[in-house]
Amino acid sequence: MTEDVGWRDRLTGLRDLGWDVLDWLSAAETDLGEVTITACLIRSEDPSDFRLVNATAPVPSVADIFPSARWHERETAEMFGVPFDGHPDPRPLLLDGVEVAPLRKSHPLPARLEPWPGEVDPAKPGRGQRPPGTPWR
Amino acid sequence: MESVDLHYVDLACCGVEAGSAVARAATAELAGVDGPAVVVIAGTVTRAAAALVADRIAGIPQPRLVVAYGVCTITGGPYWDSYAVVPGVDADIVVPGCPPRPEALRDAVLAAIA
């Protein structure tokens, strides 16, 4: 995957036009398994005026341009397992020692060890179901 | 006359219900009742807060009774399968509900002390 080198240019350009505060930066996983990074910039003069910028992960860190990105990038990195190249403090923010990024679709939701009581239908034994939230891929 | 020492760890929504129960019980139902210290854990215990809750409990000297108020503190409640939640704390008394009524806390503590 190639890093989106235009990411920093796009955000810097918007900052120069007046959107000088990074409200939040987060990510989402698409059906194809790609992670899309989204940044929301707002104007300090009119905070309700916002712009969203999207890019495919991985993107370089913008923590030097927008100080508020420091924590947002740390959280996004640990929740989605994407690096932010050049981040000054790439420690985990909320989780410690979680192996799989929890917000990826490959991370299963049910965590119990015993089987789901709804797994087997007594009328049709052998035709098992899986609990809701189990990744189907 | 001694009275039961009520401690209260407020973590989430159950903290609101337990707060009203603890405030009432300390002044009304448990005033003048002899018994061990009671620490009520109310609200979802996240992994980040787990050490703080454990320290708070350990800081209360024995004899003490730990009350798990609300299903989040018993089995993790509706968030039992979350990566960020501890699925329940070790407790001597269990008050199930989401949230339990404040009266349920009074009944459980009185039954345990009796």
Next chain:
Amino acid sequence: MAVNPRSSLELVPPACTSCMLCIRACPVWCLELDAHLEVEESSGRRRSRLELDRFAIDYRTCMMCGLCVDICPFDALLWSSQAPPEVFEYVRADPRPE
């Protein structure tokens, strides 16, 4: 003191068809159900139906959301004002015909 009309759940065993809808609706996996298939012949036709053997509710994790009461198509689960035990278990009284 006012009684809480939704303190626990009440099972009506004759109404339960073991369809498992409540088990799958429960968000905290606190319901358990065991059933077996009964096959009977009546007027030359073989009919089969499910017999409920065991139904259990773990009240330590039940959050009283009522999704099971809501989804049961046969009203076999109802709200009750009785205080709940830690674990409720119904086991079918008649022994299975071997």
